Amino acid sequence: MRNTESRYDPRNTLNDLTGKEWLKLTKSFFLSEKCADDKAAFGHPAPFLIKDIEKMISLFTKKGMKVLDPFMGSGTTAIAAYNLGRKSIGIDLSSKYKQLAESRFIKKGMKENIDYEYILGDSLEVLKDIDPVDYIITSPPYHNILKNNSKGLRKDASEKGFRSGSRLGVEYYSEDERDLGNQQSFGEFLELFRKIMFNAYNKLNNKKYCSIVISDFTVDKKEVCVQSDIVNLMTKIGFEFVGTMVLLQDNKPLYPFGYPYAFKINHMHQNIINFRKVEK
Numbered sequence: 001m002r003n004t005e006s007r008y009d010p011r012n013t014l015n016d017l018t019g020k021e022w023l024k025l026t027k028s029f030f031l032s033e034k035c036a037d038d039k040a041a042f043g044h045p046a047p048f049l050i051k052d053i054e055k056m057i058s059l060f061t062k063k064g065m066k067v068l069d070p071f072m073g074s075g076t077t078a079i080a081a082y083n084l085g086r087k088s089i090g091i092d093l094s095s096k097y098k099q100l101a102e103s104r105f106i107k108k109g110m111k112e113n114i115d116y117e118y119i120l121g122d123s124l125e126v127l128k129d130i131d132p133v134d135y136i137i138t139s140p141p142y143h144n145i146l147k148n149n150s151k152g153l154r155k156d157a158s159e160k161g162f163r164s165g166s167r168l169g170v171e172y173y174s175e176d177e178r179d180l181g182n183q184q185s186f187g188e189f190l191e192l193f194r195k196i197m198f199n200a201y202n203k204l205n206n207k208k209y210c211s212i213v214i215s216d217f218t219v220d221k222k223e224v225c226v227q228s229d230i231v232n233l234m235t236k237i238g239f240e241f242v243g244t245m246v247l248l249q250d251n252k253p254l255y256p257f258g259y260p261y262a263f264k265i266n267h268m269h270q271n272i273i274n275f276r277k278v279e280k
C-alpha cells in the first residue's frame with residue numbers, strides 16, 4: 001500500500017512543516033483563534049492573538065530563527081515566537097506597553113536577551129542598529145482611527161453576558177509625534193510607515209518574508225483601500241508581494257452605520273499582506 005502520511009521534505013529551507021501542514025497554511029483565509037494567554041494582552045487597545053501569529057511564524061520560519069516586530073505593543077509576537085522555539089526582537093515607543101509585555105514574558109519564564117529582546121524607542125531609528133532577522137510580522141497603528149472613531153475602551157459587561165459595554169472613552173497609543181498614529185494626514189502616515197519598513201527591509205535576510213497585518217478603514221469618513229496603499233509602498237521599497245490572507249474575526253459587534261440610507265461596511269477581518277525580499 002502507498003504511504004499517504006505527509007513527510008518533512010529535507011529540501012525545505014523555509015519552515016519545519018510537513019507537506020500536509022504546509023498546504024493547510026497556504027489557504028487565503030483562516031479564523032482568528034483565542035487562547036487563555038491572550039487575556040493579559042487586552043491592556044493594549046489592539047493586540048494580536050497568540051494562535052494567529054503562531055500560524056504565521058510556523059509557516060515562515062524554522063526553529064531557532066529570529067522574528068522582528070517593529071510595533072511590538074503587548075508582546076504577542078515574542079510570546080508566539082517563544083512558544084515555537086524561535087527568538088524575537090521587538091520595538092515600541094510606549095514604556096507602558098513594554099511593561100505590559102514584560103509582565104506577560106515573566107509569567108511564561110521567557111529570558112531577556114536569550115528568548116527575546118524588547119527595545120523601547122522609535123522604530124525608524126532603532127531598526128538601523130539591530131542584527132539581521134529571518135521574518136517580520138507586524139501591525140502598525142491604523143493612522144489615527146483610535147482617535148477618530150471612538151473605538152477605544154468599552155466598559156466590561158462580560159458579567160452581564162455581553163461582549164463589551166458602553167463607551168468609556170478612547171485609548172490611543174501616545175501623544176508622541178514619532179508615533180505613526182499621530183501623523184496629521186493619511187499621506188504622512190503612509191510615508192513614515194514606508195521609511196520604517198525600508199529600514200526593516202535592510203535588516204531582513206534575503207529570500208525571507210514579511211507580513212503586515214492591517215484592515216481597510218475610513219479616512220475623513222471615506223472608505224480607503226489601505227491594502228493597495230500598503231502593497232504599493234512595500235513594492236516600492238523592493239519587497240515582492242506574495243499574497244494576502246484574510247484573518248476572519250467573526251465575533252465583532254455589528255454597527256448599523258449607514259442604515260437605512262446607505263451601505264457602510266462593517267470590517268470583520270484583517271488582511272495579512274505577505275511579502276518576500278528577493279535580491280537579485
Ligand SMILES: C[S@@+](CC[C@H](N)C(=O)[O-])C[C@H]1O[C@@H](n2cnc3c(N)ncnc32)[C@H](O)[C@@H]1O
Nearest residue numbers: 047048071073074076092093122123141179180
Ligand atoms: C497596532 S499596535 C501593535 C500591537 C501589537 N501587534 C500587539 O500584539 O500588541 C501599534 C503599536 O505601534 C507603536 N508605535 C507607533 N509608532 C511607533 C514608532 N514610530 N516606533 C515604535 N513603535 C511605534 C504603538 O505604541 C503601538 O503599540
